[in-house]
Amino acid sequence: MTTTTRWLPGLTQAPVIRKAALAVAGLAMAGGAIAGPVAAANAAPATAGTAASVQQERGNGKGAGGKELDFHYKFQETYFYCAPAATKMALSALGKDLSQDELAKKLGTTEAGTNSAIETTRVLTEVSGKGYRTVEIPGDKADQAETDRLRDDVVRALDEGRPVVANIIGTGVDTDGHAHAYPGGHYVTVVGYRDGGNTVKIGDSWSDEGQYWINTDTLADWIASRGYSA
Template sequence: MKNALSRAPTVGIAAVTAFLVGAGTAHAVVTPPPGITTRSTRIAQIAQITQITSASLATRATSILPVAMPRSYRLKLHEQYQWTNYYCVPASTSMSLSTFGVKVSQDALARKMRTTTRGTGGDTAASVIDDYLHPRRFDDRVVGDVVDHPELLMQRVSYDVGSLRRAPVIQVWMERLPWNKGKLKGQWIGHAIVAYGYNQQAGTITVFDPWRPTGGTHTIPASALARTLQSGGGMHYISRL
């Protein structure tokens, strides 16, 4: 099966909590009028300052705080199956980028990622993804702390999907996915899928697998998905710059 993500090393363990920093809006300063200030004029000035400051603070809060994270959420995703046996990374990346409003073909991504018949290197994919995300003030990092850690995997997917409203690429061992059990020969078959939904109460994550024979939309327990992740880099974690 040549649908593999190459086993090139992927590094970069991110901190558990992502801090968001927004540009914000500078506080407006009201210049006092010259001459004698009457009591009524001073009251009007105070009211104006209060109004401007409140509006400024509201703007800053909006730019700094993420969208409230719901207990469950599913994005609208432009679903795609991979065009070749070895296009799983370009296909999943194209779907992920579509949640940023970016439309780019699998072929274009494959050229940028130097995809071969052996697959695509994880670090190369992250670099290409960042070329699209950084101008939009987002960052993509390959993290391995989610491997065999379903609670952290659920936390990271919930943040990306529920708060940022973006779909991260997930790097898995293809033969370990439940829907491929007994259907594939071989071990350590690297593969890429995309996560675009979750339900914290049920403990499940919804993914789209671009491999047409067995793929499509699947909802899987986070505990099961965590066991399929590639060691050293199971998820392309999205955060704000």
């Protein structure tokens, strides 16, 4: 299993290219998470890279092989912009194009991060006009009912053309065996599902892979103690 840990600025374990970019930007501080459902300030490149738009949707929705939304992927532009980046990716699938700076202002993002999924729900609803809602998984681990609800929420939202934004913390291992570690917290975007919703596709603004698949039960445990916007 390959582990990809995203260390905060100023720590020697950061990937060389991103650590160098942060040094140029003068970001020597180590951002951290606020207790509870608050998102962490996560490391990011000082100059954001832009990837091509991703795969078109497949299948016809629930039980029909899955679905992937067409969206625009981009790295987060500062080490604490994970929520603006995740929200921007979600909105791109809905035909909305706001900058990460604009979204950071709407989300109330600071160098300490973005407070919770309540903020991403509010901004997604405001900008898209769609009916997003916040769902919390309050315990340290998701139970079966919470996992089943997440699966249903993801399938429903993606079938409606709405990506899901999740506030996660800790380590999640994707279907290729790569571990994505965010000990202080992070935000990711759910942009696809397959196997009836048992596996979901993640857009991750601070991952070497950028996009990867993860089991829904793993995602539910990754969200545990926080929440998601669906």
